[in-house]
Amino acid sequence: MITVEQHLSRIVGTVRRLPSIGLDLLDAQGCVLAQDVTSAVALPGFRNSAMDGYAVRAADLEAASEVTSVTLPVAGEIAAGNTRSLSLAPGQSMRIMTGAPMPEGADAVVPVERTDGGLSSVTILAPTSVGDYVREAGADVAAGDLVMRDGTRLEARQIALLAAVGTGGVTVTPKPRIVIISTGDELIEPGTLPGFGQVVDSNSVMLAAAVRALDCVSLRVRCVRDDPGTFLATVESHLAHVDAVITTGGVSMGAYDTVKEVLSQVASMRFDKVAMQPGMPQGFGVLGEDEIPVFTLPGNPVSALVSFEVFVAPALRLMAGRPQQETPLVTAVAAQDWVAPAGKVQYARVVLTRNGAGHASGHADGDALPPGYEVAIAGLQGSHALGGLAGANALAVIPVEVTRVRAGDQVSCHLLGPIIEAS
Ligand code: AMP
Ligand code: MG
Numbered sequence: 001m002i003t004v005e006q007h008l009s010r011i012v013g014t015v016r017r018l019p020s021i022g023l024d025l026l027d028a029q030g031c032v033l034a035q036d037v038t039s040a041v042a043l044p045g046f047r048n049s050a051m052d053g054y055a056v057r058a059a060d061l062e063a064a065s066e067v068t069s070v071t072l073p074v075a076g077e078i079a080a081g082n083t084r085s086l087s088l089a090p091g092q093s094m095r096i097m098t099g100a101p102m103p104e105g106a107d108a109v110v111p112v113e114r115t116d117g118g119l120s121s122v123t124i125l126a127p128t129s130v131g132d133y134v135r136e137a138g139a140d141v142a143a144g145d146l147v148m149r150d151g152t153r154l155e156a157r158q159i160a161l162l163a164a165v166g167t168g169g170v171t172v173t174p175k176p177r178i179v180i181i182s183t184g185d186e187l188i189e190p191g192t193l194p195g196f197g198q199v200v201d202s203n204s205v206m207l208a209a210a211v212r213a214l215d216c217v218s219l220r221v222r223c224v225r226d227d228p229g230t231f232l233a234t235v236e237s238h239l240a241h242v243d244a245v246i247t248t249g250g251v252s253m254g255a256y257d258t259v260k261e262v263l264s265q266v267a268s269m270r271f272d273k274v275a276m277q278p279g280m281p282q283g284f285g286v287l288g289e290d291e292i293p294v295f296t297l298p299g300n301p302v303s304a305l306v307s308f309e310v311f312v313a314p315a316l317r318l319m320a321g322r323p324q325q326e327t328p329l330v331t332a333v334a335a336q337d338w339v340a341p342a343g344k345v346q347y348a349r350v351v352l353t354r355n356g357a358g359h360a361s362g363h364a365d366g367d368a369l370p371p372g373y374e375v376a377i378a379g380l381q382g383s384h385a386l387g388g389l390a391g392a393n394a395l396a397v398i399p400v401e402v403t404r405v406r407a408g409d410q411v412s413c414h415l416l417g418p419i420i421e422a423s
Pocket of ligand 2: 183184185249250256299
């Protein structure tokens with residue numbers, strides 16, 4: 001038996017960030033930048049107005065205040081998109097729109113709301129200082145600035161900045177492409193009603209969805225029989241066009257445990273018992289010339305999902321150039337007692353709820369608890385129990401040495417979905 005940490009460290013020590021590719025900016029959404037980006041231009045690119053109003057020289061408005069008005073002639077109008085350079089003579093104003101270039105000589109903008117809105121002359125009722133409502137060129141980004149570093153994840157905000165500095169394409173770490181292969185003679189395709197002795201292949205759709213939720217690309221193929229030749233041929237047929245393989249089933253101690261039977265012959269694959277519940281039988285290694293990582297997960301659906309969360313997701317993030325973990329564990333208080341196995345880390349399926357301030361503690365003294373998180377067991381805990389799994393939004397991670405969780409104990413939780421707000 002090996003520990004969870006040993007199995008995970010072998011995996012994260014094997015996988016590599018994928019080789020970079022070039023993509024159009026929008027296609028790179030969700031990818032990690034594999035280059036530094038330096039801006040050739042300043043942002044704002046030119047001095048411009050932050051408001052619809054009047055470009056002025058502040059010195060001409062020294063006398064203006066909320067009670068004393070000053071009237072200036074309006075010498076013209078400047079709209080956003082104006083590319084001619086204009087200049088403002090002393091004692092004059094120009095109507096100006098948000099984002100339009102400031103005329104030479106103007107040093108402030110008076111918002112239209114503080115004027116009478118005049119077209120040929122404008123009456124201003126506002127104190128005005130140099131720089132008011134002016135966006136200076138380069139105040140946000142200077143030409144030559146390093147605006148984004150290698151390793152930055154490209155979301156809407158980052159894509160906007162890259163576009164604003166003139167970038168059309170980027171070099172990124174691509175999203176890992178993962179093939180999911182379920183094995184088992186009992187399996188039938190999703191979308192069909194199972195007959196006696198049949199089980200719907202829910203693992204492949206579950207894992208395909210989990211891969212997508214991680215912003216990676218999933219390829220689901222039809223489930224394969226417990227036949228060594230077919231299984232090996234199916235795995236090998238995908239090695240050329242994927243970055244990792246996930247299989248489920250066939251790794252325990254039973255007869256027809258085909259995955260283990262076939263892949264344990266390969267020197268670069270290793271099968272272990274990992275001290276965890278669920279998810280004890282695990283295999284990992286690399287296959288083919290390109291040393292494609294292969295995760296052989298147990299067949300029980302809860303075991304498969306827990307294994308994905310604990311071992312596969314960190315590996316896929318690293319392959320995508322992202323941090324191994326992106327969501328911190330949440331500490332919560334157990335709302336009930338439950339048992340945990342000796343010598344194994346338990347990943348209990350729980351409902352994690354956030355209590356608002358003043359939530360009653362249930363203690364005799366009637367004290368209110370501070371706002372915090374609480375967990376309760378989510379349905380049946382068997383490794384086959386999809387009902388309990390679907391109802392859970394977290395895994396409570398109970399350490400190896402703990403054999404009993406008591407109501408009131410603090411437990412660390414790995415989030416699977418949004419935290420529920422107590423009503
Ligand atoms: P195995 O690991 O192949 O011994 O399978 C363990 C249990 O998980 C058995 O009850 C299988 O029927 C079930 N199982 C295996 N593969 C799948 C799958 N793809 N979808 C749903 N259940 C599965
Ligand atoms: Mg099986």
